[in-house]
Amino acid sequence: MEKREAKRRIVLVSAPAQGHVTPMMQLGKALNLKGFLITVVQGEINQVSSSAQQSSGFQYITIPESVPESEVMRLGLVKFLMKLNNAREASFKDCIGRLLLQQGNDIACIIYDEITYFCAAAAKDFNLPSIIFSTTTATHRVCCTVLSKLNAKKFLMDMQDPLVQDKVVENLHPFRYKDVPISGMGPLEPYIEFCREIVNKRTASAVIINTASCLENSSLSWLQQELGIPVYPLGPLHITASAKSSLLEEDKSCIEWLDKQKPKSVIYISFGSLAQMETKEVLEMARGLCDSNQPFLWVARPDSEWIESLPEEVSKMVSKRGYIVKWAPQKEVLAHPALGGFWSHCGWNSTLESIVEGVPMICTPSSGEQKLNAKYIESVWRIGIKMEGEMERGGVERAVKRLIVDEEGAGMRERAHVLKEKLKASVRSGGSSHKAFDDLVKYLKAE
Ligand code: UDP
Numbered sequence: 001m002e003k004r005e006a007k008r009r010i011v012l013v014s015a016p017a018q019g020h021v022t023p024m025m026q027l028g029k030a031l032n033l034k035g036f037l038i039t040v041v042q043g044e045i046n047q048v049s050s051s052a053q054q055s056s057g058f059q060y061i062t063i064p065e066s067v068p069e070s071e072v073m074r075l076g077l078v079k080f081l082m083k084l085n086n087a088r089e090a091s092f093k094d095c096i097g098r099l100l101l102q103q104g105n106d107i108a109c110i111i112y113d114e115i116t117y118f119c120a121a122a123a124k125d126f127n128l129p130s131i132i133f134s135t136t137t138a139t140h141r142v143c144c145t146v147l148s149k150l151n152a153k154k155f156l157m158d159m160q161d162p163l164v165q166d167k168v169v170e171n172l173h174p175f176r177y178k179d180v181p182i183s184g185m186g187p188l189e190p191y192i193e194f195c196r197e198i199v200n201k202r203t204a205s206a207v208i209i210n211t212a213s214c215l216e217n218s219s220l221s222w223l224q225q226e227l228g229i230p231v232y233p234l235g236p237l238h239i240t241a242s243a244k245s246s247l248l249e250e251d252k253s254c255i256e257w258l259d260k261q262k263p264k265s266v267i268y269i270s271f272g273s274l275a276q277m278e279t280k281e282v283l284e285m286a287r288g289l290c291d292s293n294q295p296f297l298w299v300a301r302p303d304s305e306w307i308e309s310l311p312e313e314v315s316k317m318v319s320k321r322g323y324i325v326k327w328a329p330q331k332e333v334l335a336h337p338a339l340g341g342f343w344s345h346c347g348w349n350s351t352l353e354s355i356v357e358g359v360p361m362i363c364t365p366s367s368g369e370q371k372l373n374a375k376y377i378e379s380v381w382r383i384g385i386k387m388e389g390e391m392e393r394g395g396v397e398r399a400v401k402r403l404i405v406d407e408e409g410a411g412m413r414e415r416a417h418v419l420k421e422k423l424k425a426s427v428r429s430g431g432s433s434h435k436a437f438d439d440l441v442k443y444l445k446a447e
Pocket of ligand 1 (some may be wrong): 022246
Protein backbone atom coordinates (compact mmCIF):
# COMPACT_ATOMS: atom_id res chain seq x y z
CA MET A 1 0.00 0.00 0.00
CA GLU A 2 1.29 3.48 -0.81
CA LYS A 3 2.43 5.42 2.27
CA ARG A 4 0.53 8.66 2.86
CA GLU A 5 2.92 11.60 2.49
CA ALA A 6 3.06 13.50 5.80
CA LYS A 7 1.96 17.10 5.54
CA ARG A 8 4.69 19.16 7.01
CA ARG A 9 3.93 22.80 6.18
CA ILE A 10 2.52 25.17 8.75
CA VAL A 11 1.16 28.51 7.53
CA LEU A 12 1.53 31.23 10.14
CA VAL A 13 -0.38 34.51 10.12
CA SER A 14 0.44 37.15 12.69
CA ALA A 15 -1.17 40.48 13.54
CA PRO A 16 0.93 43.41 12.25
CA ALA A 17 2.50 44.56 15.55
CA GLN A 18 5.75 43.75 17.34
CA GLY A 19 4.04 42.17 20.35
CA HIS A 20 2.22 39.72 18.06
CA VAL A 21 4.95 39.09 15.48
CA THR A 22 7.52 38.11 18.14
CA PRO A 23 5.67 35.15 19.73
CA MET A 24 4.43 33.99 16.29
CA MET A 25 8.03 33.84 15.02
CA GLN A 26 9.06 31.99 18.17
CA LEU A 27 6.27 29.48 17.62
CA GLY A 28 7.42 29.10 14.00
CA LYS A 29 10.97 28.45 15.16
CA ALA A 30 9.84 25.89 17.76
CA LEU A 31 7.78 24.01 15.14
CA ASN A 32 10.57 24.28 12.58
CA LEU A 33 12.90 22.56 15.08
CA LYS A 34 10.37 19.71 15.16
CA GLY A 35 10.67 19.24 11.41
CA PHE A 36 7.84 21.43 10.06
CA LEU A 37 8.31 23.78 7.11
CA ILE A 38 7.11 27.27 7.89
CA THR A 39 5.33 29.70 5.58
CA VAL A 40 4.69 33.16 7.00
CA VAL A 41 1.93 35.14 5.29
CA GLN A 42 2.06 38.83 6.10
CA GLY A 43 0.57 42.09 4.91
CA GLU A 44 2.63 45.11 3.98
CA ILE A 45 2.29 46.78 7.41
CA ASN A 46 4.99 46.01 10.00
CA GLN A 47 6.71 43.22 8.11
CA VAL A 48 9.43 41.08 9.67
CA SER A 49 12.76 42.75 8.78
CA SER A 50 14.61 41.32 5.80
CA SER A 51 17.56 40.21 7.96
CA ALA A 52 15.17 38.35 10.31
CA GLN A 53 13.48 36.80 7.26
CA GLN A 54 16.80 35.62 5.86
CA SER A 55 18.04 34.11 9.12
CA SER A 56 14.77 32.27 9.84
CA GLY A 57 14.84 29.83 6.92
CA PHE A 58 11.05 30.30 6.55
CA GLN A 59 9.13 31.04 3.37
CA TYR A 60 7.58 34.54 3.34
CA ILE A 61 4.61 35.63 1.28
CA THR A 62 3.22 39.16 1.22
CA ILE A 63 -0.44 39.74 0.52
CA PRO A 64 -1.45 43.14 -0.86
CA GLU A 65 -2.57 45.73 1.70
CA SER A 66 -5.73 47.64 0.95
CA VAL A 67 -6.01 49.46 4.30
CA PRO A 68 -3.19 51.95 4.89
CA GLU A 69 -1.70 52.08 8.39
CA SER A 70 -2.65 55.75 8.65
CA GLU A 71 -6.29 54.61 8.97
CA VAL A 72 -5.57 53.70 12.61
CA MET A 73 -5.64 57.39 13.49
CA ARG A 74 -8.93 58.00 11.69
CA LEU A 75 -10.79 54.86 12.73
CA GLY A 76 -9.24 53.97 16.09
CA LEU A 77 -7.50 50.63 16.65
CA VAL A 78 -10.56 48.38 16.96
CA LYS A 79 -12.34 49.57 13.82
CA PHE A 80 -9.03 49.57 11.94
CA LEU A 81 -8.43 45.92 12.86
CA MET A 82 -11.96 44.96 11.84
CA LYS A 83 -11.51 46.70 8.50
CA LEU A 84 -8.15 44.99 8.02
CA ASN A 85 -9.79 41.61 8.64
CA ASN A 86 -12.48 42.32 6.04
CA ALA A 87 -9.94 43.54 3.52
CA ARG A 88 -7.52 40.64 3.91
CA GLU A 89 -10.01 37.79 3.71
CA ALA A 90 -10.12 37.53 -0.09
CA SER A 91 -6.40 38.09 -0.67
CA PHE A 92 -5.56 35.43 1.92
CA LYS A 93 -7.86 32.96 0.18
CA ASP A 94 -6.11 33.72 -3.13
CA CYS A 95 -2.77 33.23 -1.46
CA ILE A 96 -3.68 29.83 0.02
CA GLY A 97 -5.22 28.78 -3.32
CA ARG A 98 -1.95 29.62 -5.11
CA LEU A 99 0.16 27.86 -2.47
CA LEU A 100 -1.88 24.67 -2.85
CA LEU A 101 -1.53 24.80 -6.63
CA GLN A 102 2.17 25.60 -6.72
CA GLN A 103 3.46 23.52 -3.81
CA GLY A 104 0.93 20.69 -3.71
CA ASN A 105 -1.26 20.17 -0.68
CA ASP A 106 1.43 19.92 1.97
CA ILE A 107 -0.30 22.22 4.50
CA ALA A 108 -0.80 20.53 7.87
CA CYS A 109 -2.38 23.55 9.49
CA ILE A 110 -2.97 27.30 9.37
CA ILE A 111 -2.09 28.88 12.70
CA TYR A 112 -3.43 32.40 12.99
CA ASP A 113 -3.37 35.15 15.59
CA GLU A 114 -6.73 35.48 17.32
CA ILE A 115 -7.06 39.03 15.99
CA THR A 116 -6.44 37.99 12.36
CA TYR A 117 -9.63 35.94 12.25
CA PHE A 118 -9.94 36.59 8.49
CA CYS A 119 -7.83 33.43 8.02
CA ALA A 120 -10.68 31.18 9.13
CA ALA A 121 -12.59 31.62 5.84
CA ALA A 122 -9.72 30.24 3.75
CA ALA A 123 -9.23 27.31 6.16
CA LYS A 124 -12.94 26.48 5.84
CA ASP A 125 -13.09 26.88 2.03
CA PHE A 126 -10.02 24.73 1.40
CA ASN A 127 -10.90 22.29 4.18
CA LEU A 128 -7.61 22.87 5.97
CA PRO A 129 -7.08 22.42 9.72
CA SER A 130 -6.64 25.65 11.63
CA ILE A 131 -5.55 26.66 15.12
CA ILE A 132 -5.96 30.00 16.87
CA PHE A 133 -2.93 31.53 18.58
CA SER A 134 -3.50 33.90 21.47
CA THR A 135 -0.41 36.02 22.12
CA THR A 136 -1.85 37.53 25.31
CA THR A 137 -3.04 35.78 28.45
CA ALA A 138 -5.72 33.18 29.04
CA THR A 139 -7.30 35.71 31.41
CA HIS A 140 -7.56 38.24 28.58
CA ARG A 141 -9.35 35.68 26.44
CA VAL A 142 -11.69 34.98 29.34
CA CYS A 143 -12.45 38.72 29.52
CA CYS A 144 -13.10 38.87 25.77
CA THR A 145 -15.46 35.90 26.12
CA VAL A 146 -17.31 37.56 28.99
CA LEU A 147 -17.52 40.84 27.05
CA SER A 148 -18.71 39.07 23.91
CA LYS A 149 -21.85 37.99 25.77
CA LEU A 150 -22.73 41.47 27.03
CA ASN A 151 -24.95 44.20 25.78
CA ALA A 152 -22.86 47.41 25.70
CA LYS A 153 -25.60 49.81 26.84
CA LYS A 154 -26.83 47.56 29.65
CA PHE A 155 -23.27 46.85 30.84
CA LEU A 156 -22.43 50.56 31.05
CA MET A 157 -25.64 51.18 33.02
CA ASP A 158 -25.04 48.23 35.37
CA MET A 159 -21.50 49.37 35.98
CA GLN A 160 -22.75 52.52 37.65
CA ASP A 161 -23.62 50.31 40.62
CA PRO A 162 -20.56 49.79 42.88
CA LEU A 163 -21.87 46.32 43.80
CA VAL A 164 -21.68 45.26 40.14
CA GLN A 165 -18.23 46.84 39.76
CA ASP A 166 -16.95 44.76 42.68
CA LYS A 167 -18.55 41.49 41.57
CA VAL A 168 -15.95 38.78 40.85
CA VAL A 169 -15.95 37.67 37.19
CA GLU A 170 -16.82 33.98 36.68
CA ASN A 171 -15.39 33.03 40.11
CA LEU A 172 -11.96 34.06 38.86
CA HIS A 173 -10.74 35.74 42.00
CA PRO A 174 -9.41 38.53 42.20
CA PHE A 175 -11.03 39.73 38.94
CA ARG A 176 -13.97 42.02 39.38
CA TYR A 177 -16.11 43.57 36.68
CA LYS A 178 -14.27 46.87 37.15
CA ASP A 179 -11.07 45.09 36.03
CA VAL A 180 -12.55 43.97 32.71
CA PRO A 181 -10.26 45.78 30.30
CA ILE A 182 -12.38 48.13 28.24
CA SER A 183 -10.55 51.43 28.70
CA GLY A 184 -8.37 52.61 25.83
CA MET A 185 -10.29 50.43 23.36
CA GLY A 186 -12.60 53.14 22.05
CA PRO A 187 -16.44 52.99 22.20
CA LEU A 188 -17.72 49.83 23.89
CA GLU A 189 -20.14 48.61 21.23
CA PRO A 190 -17.60 48.06 18.43
CA TYR A 191 -15.14 46.65 20.96
CA ILE A 192 -17.69 44.04 22.09
CA GLU A 193 -18.33 43.22 18.42
CA PHE A 194 -14.57 42.77 17.95
CA CYS A 195 -14.44 40.49 21.03
CA ARG A 196 -17.19 38.36 19.45
CA GLU A 197 -15.00 37.90 16.37
CA ILE A 198 -11.91 37.10 18.45
CA VAL A 199 -13.58 34.46 20.61
CA ASN A 200 -15.50 32.84 17.74
CA LYS A 201 -13.54 29.63 17.22
CA ARG A 202 -15.14 28.94 13.82
CA THR A 203 -13.59 25.71 12.46
CA ALA A 204 -10.41 25.93 14.56
CA SER A 205 -9.45 22.68 16.24
CA ALA A 206 -7.45 24.15 19.15
CA VAL A 207 -6.22 27.32 20.81
CA ILE A 208 -2.55 27.92 21.58
CA ILE A 209 -1.76 30.43 24.33
CA ASN A 210 1.67 31.86 25.10
CA THR A 211 1.26 31.33 28.83
CA ALA A 212 1.91 28.66 31.43
CA SER A 213 -0.39 26.97 33.90
CA CYS A 214 1.71 28.10 36.88
CA LEU A 215 0.79 31.69 35.95
CA GLU A 216 -2.98 31.52 35.46
CA ASN A 217 -4.33 28.06 36.08
CA SER A 218 -7.93 28.98 36.88
CA SER A 219 -8.38 31.08 33.74
CA LEU A 220 -6.96 28.23 31.67
CA SER A 221 -9.37 25.70 33.21
CA TRP A 222 -12.28 28.10 32.64
CA LEU A 223 -11.31 28.52 28.99
CA GLN A 224 -10.79 24.82 28.43
CA GLN A 225 -14.32 24.19 29.64
CA GLU A 226 -15.84 27.10 27.70
CA LEU A 227 -14.11 26.30 24.39
CA GLY A 228 -14.59 22.53 24.22
CA ILE A 229 -11.47 22.16 22.05
CA PRO A 230 -7.89 21.60 23.28
CA VAL A 231 -6.10 24.59 24.78
CA TYR A 232 -2.29 24.44 24.61
CA PRO A 233 -0.63 26.73 27.18
CA LEU A 234 2.93 26.28 25.91
CA GLY A 235 4.68 29.46 26.97
CA PRO A 236 6.87 31.28 27.49
CA LEU A 237 7.83 30.62 23.89
CA HIS A 238 10.92 32.79 24.02
CA ILE A 239 12.60 30.19 26.26
CA THR A 240 11.66 27.30 23.97
CA ALA A 241 12.84 28.95 20.75
CA SER A 242 14.46 32.31 20.27
CA ALA A 243 13.76 33.86 16.90
CA LYS A 244 15.02 37.10 15.42
CA SER A 245 11.88 39.17 15.06
CA SER A 246 12.64 42.77 15.97
CA LEU A 247 10.94 45.27 13.68
CA LEU A 248 13.48 47.92 14.75
CA GLU A 249 17.27 47.98 14.94
CA GLU A 250 18.51 47.11 18.47
CA ASP A 251 21.10 49.41 20.04
CA LYS A 252 23.50 47.02 21.79
CA SER A 253 25.68 49.82 23.17
CA CYS A 254 23.50 49.79 26.31
CA ILE A 255 24.97 46.42 27.29
CA GLU A 256 28.43 48.02 27.63
CA TRP A 257 26.83 50.75 29.74
CA LEU A 258 25.11 48.11 31.91
CA ASP A 259 28.45 46.32 32.34
CA LYS A 260 29.68 49.40 34.21
CA GLN A 261 26.78 49.54 36.69
CA LYS A 262 26.51 47.89 40.11
CA PRO A 263 24.57 44.60 40.41
CA LYS A 264 20.76 44.98 40.68
CA SER A 265 20.99 48.78 40.64
CA VAL A 266 19.55 49.76 37.24
CA ILE A 267 15.92 50.47 36.45
CA TYR A 268 15.07 49.68 32.82
CA ILE A 269 12.21 51.70 31.32
CA SER A 270 10.37 50.62 28.21
CA PHE A 271 6.73 50.94 27.24
CA GLY A 272 6.80 48.50 24.33
CA SER A 273 6.28 49.17 20.67
CA LEU A 274 3.06 51.22 20.70
CA ALA A 275 2.36 53.11 23.96
CA GLN A 276 2.96 56.86 23.80
CA MET A 277 3.77 59.23 26.67
CA GLU A 278 2.84 62.87 26.93
CA THR A 279 5.68 65.38 27.26
CA LYS A 280 4.40 66.45 30.67
CA GLU A 281 4.52 62.86 31.94
CA VAL A 282 7.98 62.31 30.51
CA LEU A 283 9.28 65.40 32.30
CA GLU A 284 7.94 64.14 35.63
CA MET A 285 9.43 60.73 34.95
CA ALA A 286 12.83 62.22 34.11
CA ARG A 287 12.93 64.35 37.26
CA GLY A 288 11.70 61.51 39.51
CA LEU A 289 14.22 59.10 38.03
CA CYS A 290 17.06 61.57 38.60
CA ASP A 291 15.86 62.22 42.19
CA SER A 292 15.88 58.48 42.92
CA ASN A 293 19.67 58.46 42.47
CA GLN A 294 19.47 55.08 40.73
CA PRO A 295 21.01 54.55 37.29
CA PHE A 296 18.44 54.02 34.56
CA LEU A 297 18.25 52.74 31.01
CA TRP A 298 15.39 54.30 29.06
CA VAL A 299 13.94 53.35 25.67
CA ALA A 300 12.79 56.36 23.62
CA ARG A 301 11.43 54.84 20.41
CA PRO A 302 12.20 56.60 17.11
CA ASP A 303 8.51 57.58 16.82
CA SER A 304 8.45 59.29 20.24
CA GLU A 305 9.27 62.97 20.11
CA TRP A 306 9.71 63.62 23.83
CA ILE A 307 13.44 63.24 23.81
CA GLU A 308 13.89 66.46 21.81
CA SER A 309 11.44 68.34 23.99
CA LEU A 310 13.27 67.88 27.30
CA PRO A 311 14.59 71.19 28.68
CA GLU A 312 18.38 71.40 28.62
CA GLU A 313 18.86 71.13 32.37
CA VAL A 314 16.70 67.94 32.51
CA SER A 315 18.53 66.53 29.50
CA LYS A 316 21.83 67.08 31.32
CA MET A 317 20.55 65.39 34.49
CA VAL A 318 19.25 62.47 32.46
CA SER A 319 22.54 61.92 30.70
CA LYS A 320 24.38 62.02 34.04
CA ARG A 321 22.43 59.13 35.61
CA GLY A 322 20.81 57.49 32.67
CA TYR A 323 21.36 55.99 29.24
CA ILE A 324 18.84 56.39 26.44
CA VAL A 325 18.41 54.12 23.43
CA LYS A 326 15.87 54.11 20.62
CA TRP A 327 15.32 50.35 20.87
CA ALA A 328 17.03 47.95 23.27
CA PRO A 329 17.91 44.25 23.03
CA GLN A 330 15.31 43.80 25.77
CA LYS A 331 15.80 40.14 26.66
CA GLU A 332 19.56 40.69 27.02
CA VAL A 333 18.95 43.79 29.11
CA LEU A 334 16.57 41.95 31.45
CA ALA A 335 19.08 39.12 31.85
CA HIS A 336 21.92 41.51 32.78
CA PRO A 337 23.19 41.26 36.41
CA ALA A 338 23.02 45.08 36.74
CA LEU A 339 19.22 45.03 36.30
CA GLY A 340 17.31 45.84 39.47
CA GLY A 341 13.85 46.47 38.06
CA PHE A 342 11.75 46.95 34.96
CA TRP A 343 9.37 49.90 34.60
CA SER A 344 6.98 48.61 31.98
CA HIS A 345 3.64 49.20 30.30
CA CYS A 346 3.01 45.49 31.05
CA GLY A 347 2.59 44.21 27.51
CA TRP A 348 2.40 40.42 27.76
CA ASN A 349 5.76 39.75 26.06
CA SER A 350 7.52 42.23 28.32
CA THR A 351 5.82 40.72 31.37
CA LEU A 352 6.88 37.18 30.44
CA GLU A 353 10.41 38.30 29.60
CA SER A 354 10.71 40.04 32.96
CA ILE A 355 9.42 37.07 34.96
CA VAL A 356 11.73 34.69 33.13
CA GLU A 357 14.68 36.77 34.38
CA GLY A 358 13.20 37.18 37.88
CA VAL A 359 13.08 41.00 37.51
CA PRO A 360 10.45 42.83 39.63
CA MET A 361 8.40 45.53 37.93
CA ILE A 362 6.88 48.98 38.15
CA CYS A 363 3.65 48.94 36.16
CA THR A 364 2.21 51.76 34.07
CA PRO A 365 -0.39 49.97 31.96
CA SER A 366 -2.10 52.14 29.39
CA SER A 367 -4.89 50.05 27.94
CA GLY A 368 -6.66 46.75 27.49
CA GLU A 369 -4.90 43.61 28.59
CA GLN A 370 -1.96 45.56 30.06
CA LYS A 371 -4.22 46.46 32.98
CA LEU A 372 -5.01 42.80 33.57
CA ASN A 373 -1.31 41.96 33.48
CA ALA A 374 -0.54 44.77 35.94
CA LYS A 375 -3.22 43.42 38.27
CA TYR A 376 -1.63 39.99 38.21
CA ILE A 377 1.86 41.46 38.71
CA GLU A 378 0.82 43.50 41.72
CA SER A 379 -1.91 41.47 43.41
CA VAL A 380 -1.57 37.83 42.36
CA TRP A 381 2.14 37.15 41.85
CA ARG A 382 3.12 40.17 44.02
CA ILE A 383 6.23 40.93 42.01
CA GLY A 384 5.65 44.60 41.27
CA ILE A 385 4.11 47.95 42.05
CA LYS A 386 1.40 49.67 40.07
CA MET A 387 1.83 53.42 39.56
CA GLU A 388 -1.48 55.02 40.42
CA GLY A 389 -2.86 58.40 39.41
CA GLU A 390 -1.10 61.15 37.55
CA MET A 391 2.61 60.83 36.78
CA GLU A 392 4.40 62.97 39.31
CA ARG A 393 8.11 63.14 40.19
CA GLY A 394 7.67 62.31 43.91
CA GLY A 395 5.65 59.19 43.04
CA VAL A 396 8.28 58.12 40.52
CA GLU A 397 11.12 58.55 42.99
CA ARG A 398 9.22 56.58 45.67
CA ALA A 399 8.33 53.75 43.29
CA VAL A 400 11.94 53.36 42.11
CA LYS A 401 13.25 53.35 45.69
CA ARG A 402 10.57 50.89 46.85
CA LEU A 403 11.54 48.52 44.06
CA ILE A 404 15.33 48.83 43.99
CA VAL A 405 16.39 49.97 47.46
CA ASP A 406 13.74 48.98 50.04
CA GLU A 407 13.04 45.66 51.77
CA GLU A 408 9.68 45.62 50.01
CA GLY A 409 11.49 45.38 46.65
CA ALA A 410 13.69 42.58 47.97
CA GLY A 411 10.53 40.59 48.76
CA MET A 412 9.21 41.17 45.25
CA ARG A 413 12.54 40.10 43.79
CA GLU A 414 12.47 36.92 45.84
CA ARG A 415 8.94 36.07 44.66
CA ALA A 416 9.92 36.93 41.08
CA HIS A 417 12.81 34.51 41.44
CA VAL A 418 10.51 31.70 42.64
CA LEU A 419 8.14 32.36 39.72
CA LYS A 420 11.07 32.39 37.31
CA GLU A 421 12.11 28.90 38.50
CA LYS A 422 8.54 27.61 38.12
CA LEU A 423 8.27 29.05 34.61
CA LYS A 424 11.59 27.59 33.55
CA ALA A 425 10.56 24.21 34.96
CA SER A 426 7.33 24.34 32.95
CA VAL A 427 9.20 24.36 29.63
CA ARG A 428 11.63 21.61 30.65
CA SER A 429 10.88 17.95 29.97
CA GLY A 430 8.05 16.90 32.29
CA GLY A 431 6.81 20.49 32.68
CA SER A 432 3.27 21.57 31.73
CA SER A 433 4.25 23.85 28.81
CA HIS A 434 6.65 21.24 27.47
CA LYS A 435 3.84 18.68 27.52
CA ALA A 436 1.41 21.12 25.86
CA PHE A 437 3.92 21.74 23.06
CA ASP A 438 4.50 17.99 22.62
CA ASP A 439 0.74 17.43 22.41
CA LEU A 440 0.46 20.17 19.77
CA VAL A 441 3.25 18.61 17.70
CA LYS A 442 1.60 15.17 17.94
CA TYR A 443 -1.69 16.68 16.79
CA LEU A 444 -0.03 18.48 13.86
CA LYS A 445 1.86 15.37 12.79
CA ALA A 446 -1.35 13.35 12.80
CA GLU A 447 -2.97 15.77 10.33
N1 UDP B 1 11.20 45.29 22.81
C1 UDP B 1 12.52 45.30 22.43
N2 UDP B 1 13.24 46.44 22.62
C2 UDP B 1 12.72 47.54 23.18
C3 UDP B 1 11.38 47.53 23.59
C4 UDP B 1 10.63 46.38 23.39
O1 UDP B 1 13.03 44.30 21.92
O2 UDP B 1 13.45 48.54 23.31
C5 UDP B 1 10.41 44.07 22.58
C6 UDP B 1 10.15 43.32 23.88
O3 UDP B 1 11.23 42.46 24.17
C7 UDP B 1 8.85 42.60 23.60
C8 UDP B 1 8.17 43.47 22.53
O4 UDP B 1 9.15 44.40 22.07
O5 UDP B 1 9.11 41.31 23.07
C9 UDP B 1 7.01 44.27 23.08
O6 UDP B 1 5.92 43.46 23.24
P1 UDP B 1 4.88 43.67 24.42
O7 UDP B 1 3.87 42.59 24.31
O8 UDP B 1 5.58 43.76 25.72
O9 UDP B 1 4.26 45.10 24.15
P2 UDP B 1 3.57 45.80 22.87
O10 UDP B 1 4.66 46.35 22.06
O11 UDP B 1 2.79 44.74 22.15
O12 UDP B 1 2.72 46.85 23.47
